[in-house]
Amino acid sequence: MTPPPARRRRPGASGAAPARSFPRRGAVRRAQAITTYGVGSLIAVDHESFIVSGLDDAEESWGAGESPRIHERRLARLLGVSYFRLPPASDDTSRDGIRVRRFPLTHSCPECGDLQRHRDFDPPSGRSVCGVCEADLVPSRFVVACEAGHLGEFPYREWVHRSTDRDAASVGQCGGKLKLRTSGRTSSLRSILVSCTCGRAAEVSMEGSFRRNALRDLGLTCRGTRPWLGSSAEAQECGLALRTLQRGSSTAWQPVLRSALSIPPWSDGRADPLAEHWDKLRAREERQRVADYLDGAFPGGCPIPLDEVMTLLAAERAEDSDGEAEPTFDHRYRALRDKEYERLRAGNDESEHSHDEQFVCEAPLGDPSVLEPLGVTGPMLVKKVREVRALKAFTRLDEPDSKTRVKEMPLSDRTLAWLPAMEVRGEGVFLRLDDTRLATWEKATAVAARVERMRDAHQRRLEQRADDPSLIVPSPATPRMVLLHTLAHVLINEWSLEAGYPSAALRERLYAADDMAGVLVYTATSDSAGSLGGLVAQGEPGTLARNLRSAVRRAEWCSADPLCMETEADGINLAACHACVMLPETSCEHNNNLLDRALLVGTPDDPEVGFFTDALSF
Incomplete structure (x- = not known):
C-alpha cells in the first residue's frame, strides 16, 4: 500500500521520469481490499491514518502482473462493466500496490498540544512527527460524513467558537491556534478538551459532538468533499446533514458487494476472450451478423466457434427478466x-x-x-x-x-x-x-x-x-x-x-x-x-x-x-x-x-x- 505520487517529481539523470519508488505503508490481503479496506475506507498503519484512493489512476498503477483480469459475464452484465480485476497483492515483490492518501489531515501533537494540519507541523520528509517536539503526531480521532458518502475533517475551529460569533469568515480569521489536550479524568468525550489561543472562546470538550443535529445547529452542512479522489476531484455542494464519527467506526465505510456463481455455459472460461464484445454481439440477432462482427474483431480468427457464441448469446438472453421493458x-x-x-x-x-x-x-x-x-x-x-x-x-x-x-x-x-x-x-x-x-x-x-x-x-x-x-x-x-x-x-x-x-x-x-x-x-x-x-x-x-x-x-x-x-x-x-x-x-x-x-x-x-x-x- 502506497501514498499517491507527488504532483512534481525530479527527472532522472537522463532527463526521463525516474522509476516509481513510493514509500510503503503496510500491507493488506486481496480479500481485505474488497471487504474491509476498499476504496474510500480509512486504514490505520502504526500511528498514521490513510484513506484508500479511488480507481481513476489504477489503470496504470495496478500492474497487469500483480492485478490480473478476471471474468464472470453474468455478474459483469449485472454491474454494467466488461471485466473485473484482482486488487494488487501486498507482498515483498510488489512493485506498486494500492494507493492511499493521508486522511484526516488534522493532527495533534501530544507534547505541545497543537491541533492543525499535518503539513503545518513541518515534519521531516517521510515521517509523521512534530517538527519542534519530534513526538509522533496523532491523527484526528473524529471525522464527519453524510449519508451520500462524502467525508470531511471535523470542524474543530467552529466547534470551539460555537458560543461566540458564528460567522464562518470571522471564525476562520480569529488568528488563534487550536490546542487539544486530555484531562485524564475519564475516558469519555468530556475529557477531550479543545481550545483556541485567540482568547475569544473558552475551552470546550467534545461532549455532544455526536448528537445527530450537533453540527447542523452550528449552521454546518456537507460540502461534498471526497478525499479519496484527491485534490483533482471537485467538491460539489451537498447540503446534507453532517454526522460526527470515530475515525475507526464501522459506519464510516460499508462495502456494497455483489456476487455470482460461475455456472454453465460460462464456467469453463472459454468465453473470456469475448468479455469486451458482448454488448455489441447482443445487438446482432442474426447469425450472419454475429459472424461478420467476429471476423472484424478477431482478424486471426475467433477463438470460440460460432455455434458456441450463439449458445452463449441465447443463455444470456434467457436471463433477461420476462415482461420487463426496462428491468430494475x-x-x-x-x-x-x-x-x-x-x-x-x-x-x-x-x-x-x-x-x-x-x-x-x-x-x-x-x-x-x-x-x-x-x-x-x-x-x-x-x-x-x-x-x-x-x-x-x-x-x-x-x-x-x-x-x-x-x-x-x-x-x-x-x-x-x-x-x-x-x-x-x-x-x-x-x-x-x-x-x-x-x-x-x-x-x-x-x-x-x-x-x-x-x-x-x-x-x-x-x-x-x-x-x-x-x-x-x-x-x-x-x-x-x-x-x-x-x-x-x-x-x-x-x-x-x-x-x-x-x-x-x-x-x-x-x-x-x-x-x-x-x-x-x-x-x-x-x-x-x-x-x-x-x-x-x-x-x-x-x-x-x-x-x-x-x-x-x-x-x-x-x-x-x-x-x-x-x-x-x-x-x-x-x-x-x-x-x-x-x-x-x-x-x-x-x-x-x-x-x-x-x-x-x-x-x-x-x-x-x-x-x-x-x-x-x-
Whole structure:
C-alpha cells in the first residue's frame, strides 16, 4: 500500500521520469481490499491514518502482473462493466500496490498540544512527527460524513467558537491556534478538551459532538468533499446533514458487494476472450451478423466457434427478466439467482466436461429417501464452485444489504470498464425443502404471525432509513425465507463442529421465493480451509440426515434461554442470538437479520410452529 505520487517529481539523470519508488505503508490481503479496506475506507498503519484512493489512476498503477483480469459475464452484465480485476497483492515483490492518501489531515501533537494540519507541523520528509517536539503526531480521532458518502475533517475551529460569533469568515480569521489536550479524568468525550489561543472562546470538550443535529445547529452542512479522489476531484455542494464519527467506526465505510456463481455455459472460461464484445454481439440477432462482427474483431480468427457464441448469446438472453421493458437492478439480480437455482437442481456431471470446468455439481450416491422424514429433498454435492465477489460501491452511515436501496458512492470520478473483485474456488452442499410439506407449514396461523412481527419491524426500519418514500422496498421476510436462513446458520454451526471448518470459512447462499426453496452452504475462503473435500462429504444422504437432526436438536436449547426463545421484543430477529444461531458477518447474506430458531424447533407453548418438530422424535 502506497501514498499517491507527488504532483512534481525530479527527472532522472537522463532527463526521463525516474522509476516509481513510493514509500510503503503496510500491507493488506486481496480479500481485505474488497471487504474491509476498499476504496474510500480509512486504514490505520502504526500511528498514521490513510484513506484508500479511488480507481481513476489504477489503470496504470495496478500492474497487469500483480492485478490480473478476471471474468464472470453474468455478474459483469449485472454491474454494467466488461471485466473485473484482482486488487494488487501486498507482498515483498510488489512493485506498486494500492494507493492511499493521508486522511484526516488534522493532527495533534501530544507534547505541545497543537491541533492543525499535518503539513503545518513541518515534519521531516517521510515521517509523521512534530517538527519542534519530534513526538509522533496523532491523527484526528473524529471525522464527519453524510449519508451520500462524502467525508470531511471535523470542524474543530467552529466547534470551539460555537458560543461566540458564528460567522464562518470571522471564525476562520480569529488568528488563534487550536490546542487539544486530555484531562485524564475519564475516558469519555468530556475529557477531550479543545481550545483556541485567540482568547475569544473558552475551552470546550467534545461532549455532544455526536448528537445527530450537533453540527447542523452550528449552521454546518456537507460540502461534498471526497478525499479519496484527491485534490483533482471537485467538491460539489451537498447540503446534507453532517454526522460526527470515530475515525475507526464501522459506519464510516460499508462495502456494497455483489456476487455470482460461475455456472454453465460460462464456467469453463472459454468465453473470456469475448468479455469486451458482448454488448455489441447482443445487438446482432442474426447469425450472419454475429459472424461478420467476429471476423472484424478477431482478424486471426475467433477463438470460440460460432455455434458456441450463439449458445452463449441465447443463455444470456434467457436471463433477461420476462415482461420487463426496462428491468430494475433487483429484477436482474433475481434473474441471476433463478438461473443458479436451476443449475444447482439440474447438476453438472464432471465426467461430461473438461478439466477446466469450474462448476461440478452431482447427485450423491446414497439413497436420498432417508431425508424424507426431515422434509428435505434434492441434495447435491457441489464438488467445484467458483464465486466472484465484486466491490460495486460503498456507503457511509447506512448499512447496505441486498434488499435496501441506499445512497451509494462510486469508486472513481469517471466511469470505468471494470470493478475490483476477488474470486473464491471451493466446494459446497446444496439442499431443498419439500415443496408440499413447506407449503402446508407456511400457511399455519402461528407461523405467519411470528414472521409478520419480524416483517413489520423490518419494514419500519426500512422506512426510517429511506429519505425518499418512493425508494422504500418491501421487507423480504417470509416464512420460507426465515426458515431457510435459520437452517443455513444451524447447518454451518454443525459442520463447523463435525467437519472441523471454522464457521467464518463457510458461507450461505439462499434461494427463497415462491418457486424456490433451497440453500447452498459452501466454502467462502481460498486458504487451507477452502476446498479439501470435507464439506462435500457432509452432503451424502446418511451423513446429511444425521447432521440435520443434530443441528436441529442443538437449536432446541440456547444458553440464553428462556429469554432468547421467549423474546417478545419488536426486533427483526426473534429467537436468535450470538449464543445460538448468529454467525460471523462474512458468512451471512443478511447481516444476521431475519432469524428465528423457533421456526425450526417450535416453542414450548406451540411446538407445531417448528418445521422440524416431527423429526425430533426420530
